[in-house]
Amino acid sequence: MNAIEIRGLSKSFRGMYAVDNLNMTVPQGAIYGFIGENGSGKSTTEKLICGHLVADKGTVKLFGRDYTDAGVRVRVGALIEDPGCFPNSSVYQNLMMQAINLGLENRDAEIRRVLKIVRMENEANIKFKSCSLGMKQRIGIAMALLGDPALLILDEPINGLDTDGMRIMREILVDITKNYSCTVLISSHILGELEKIATHYGIIRQGKMIMELSAKEMDSRAQTFISLKTKDMKGAKVVLAGKFADVRTEDEYIRVYDACDPETVVDLLLKNGHVVSEIRKNRIGLEEYYIELMSKKEVK
Ligand SMILES: Nc1ncnc2c1ncn2[C@@H]1O[C@H](COP(=O)(O)OP(=O)(O)OP(=O)(O)O)[C@@H](O)[C@H]1O
Ligand SMILES: [Mg+2]
Helix, strand or coil: CEEEEEEEEEEEECCEEEEEEEEEEEECCCEEEEECCCCCCHHHHHHHHHCCCCCCEEEEEECCEECCCHHHHCCEEEECCCCCCCCCCEHHHHHHHHHHHCCCCCHHHHHHHHHHHCCCHHHCCCEHHHCCHHHHHHHHHHHHHCCCCCEEEEECCCCCCCHHHHHHHHHHHHHHHHHCCCEEEEEECCHHHHHCCCCEEEEEECCEEEEEEEHHHHHHHCCEEEEEEECCHHHHHHHHHHHCCCEEEECCEEEECCCCCHHHHHHHHHHCCCCEEEEEEEECCHHHHHHHHHHHCCCC
């Protein structure tokens, strides 16, 4: 069963479509990276899923049930934009207020549980306003985790974090999916960071989903290539172009796209009198793939 299944979802503001006939499929247990440029409709889609906005048309199913179903709503936790915390209250007090709001029982135990997941057991008594940005983001996630949701929706939770903050966030998200059977939908434009954890991707542009693919599919699409340098770059390129279909010169390197074995390349060049001074096997990551996709694909 899919955690989220959206078909033909549209939402307009003053006659402009922020979400335009969008389809989305998020399998259960996935960390789904929802990628798009500023203003592409990520937050609006997430608000529609959470019921913070009402759609013009389309269907949203969560775990096979309509998103308005009360039984399914309690299984959704979300952090969209601000967690809405009180600055002068402590981390614990903020979580307690939310736990009361949600009508949770065993509130103290539940707060301790979520604080442990976000690694803030020892910071429960700090005032919210004294927390660092990284801590605030984690408190937001803790708020969303109250009540043990099966689906967590996070809007740019890694925005503005430093390398360490991002690493902790990544570890928390993997922990949530692996050990708490939670599906995570996470929007971001920091692609390199998503690449390390996402199992699936959805790419949105101008309110339309232009592509959905698994990390495995992304891997197979992301090309590998060999880049190398020789003294006679022009001559070497001619030799390589005689054997391989896709040979380009970029950034002062010759790139061979359809040969995955550096030894074959070195051998061929040596036999033709070219000594390779530098060679490396590279992979086009999500970021480059995305930029290429964005520059190529026109939205109809
Ligand atoms: N409440 C609103 N009223 C009017 N227009 C809105 C509203 N919310 C969003 N929009 C518009 O809808 C479009 C999509 O916005 P949205 O916030 O969903 O994009 P986003 O992908 O989340 O962008 P960002 O990366 O900047 O967060 C934008 O053009 C935005 O100006
Ligand atoms: Mg947004």
